Amino acid sequence: MDIKEELIYGKGWVLVDVDKPESLDRLCQSFIHEANKIVGNDSILNINDFIDYLLTLNDSEANTLKLKLIFIKDLALNLQKSFIESTIKLTGHEIFLQRRSHVMFNIPGHTQPSMQHIDGMSGISPYAYIIWAPLHDITDDSGIYALDQHSSMKIMNEEKQNGYVMGNAVHDYQFEPLQMPYGKAIIFNPFVLHGSIPHKGGLPRIGITNRFQSRLYPLFLRDSDFFTPCNI
Amino acid sequence: MTTAIVTTDPNFGPWNIPARGQNMITNYHAKSEGIVVNTVIPEPVFSNLMSTTRWVNNNRGLKKIILCSIYQIPWNAAANEVEAFINDLEDVEFIFSIEGIRGHGRDFLLKIIEEVKLFSAHKNLDYNDYESYDDLYELMKKQ
Secondary structure, X not given: OOHHHHHHOOOOEEEEEOOOHHHHHHHHHHHHHHHHHHHOOOOOOOHHHHHXXXXXXXXXXXXXXXXXXXXXXXXXXXXXXXXXXXXXXXXXOEEEEEOOOEEEEEOOOOOOOOOOEOHHHOOOOOOOEEEEEEOOOXXXXXXXEEOXXXXXXXXXXXXXXXXXXXXXXXXXXXXXXXXXXXXXXXEEXXXXXXXXXXXXXXXXXXXXXXXXXXXXXXXXXXXXXXXXXXXX | OEEEEEEOOOEEOOEEOOHHHHHHHHHHHHHHOOOOOOEEEEOOOOOOOOHHHHHHHHXXXXXXXXXOOHHHXXXXXXHXXXXXXXXXXXXXXXXXXXXXXXXXXXXXXXXXXXXXXXXXXXXXXXXXXXXXXXXXXXXXXXX
């Protein structure tokens, strides 16, 4: 089954390898460079320094930092270019790309970084895809988890009977975060339940994520506020 | 030189944001970026050429203007009107709160206009055709 079939008719998510490692490395270097400017003390020389720095932040400080990091120029484009072959197979060259990548931290001892959800309930087009990549090796349970789409929609429908989307059917489910080396990414459709759990590892985890879709397909509620047209 | 928030007709692009909402969005954005706002320019409903803003700039001088969205500039006006708009405001910095982008100059404005044209020409799903995300899920499976 090819990547598009797997995403639409299969389990709804796939793990992919980086196509242009130099682009991902450039993304990381740019990330560290800009993070250093934001933090303002020239002490962050590599991703491990940044991971150590995150340990010093509380929830609010980490959230403020995330909001600043999303404005790093070309983060979204470089992420997509890093996984360009997978992107082109799914969407072709003319895409709508998320204007700014989301930077996601999972810091031990902090509250749940990303509650379980499907992107399809947030106004994103059903034709969009989500890509999530770690900026370093993930060898513990700090990473993202993703259910297959059939289980995801079964759970969401159980919740919907009660008129909400994050009740017991979701919380009772045992999620298993993915362990992923640097250079891997997960791509999933908007109906895959995903999130991350508070973890017991010693170090914070950093991931970045984009939404993207072909310009041949319609958008839904998310428009110029969220996407920008882009040729890759 | 003045920094102004510009409010327009509530209907622009896919949104309908009343002037009070536009003021809240743009003022919050200004505050979060440390921008001091000097005045508010209310463009009238049914207008789309930003003529009031252009008059203020030509007579009093504007440094920055903050709008909610790129859809609020005259992207669909006649070519001569677009040209006049750019000539009048190309030295003013534009800040668009919803899209989170800013810039100034002819090339910037032309690029923004092209982007709005692309979005406007693009077919979006009609909210009224669907009742839940289940419907959207079925739509995805049918592609």
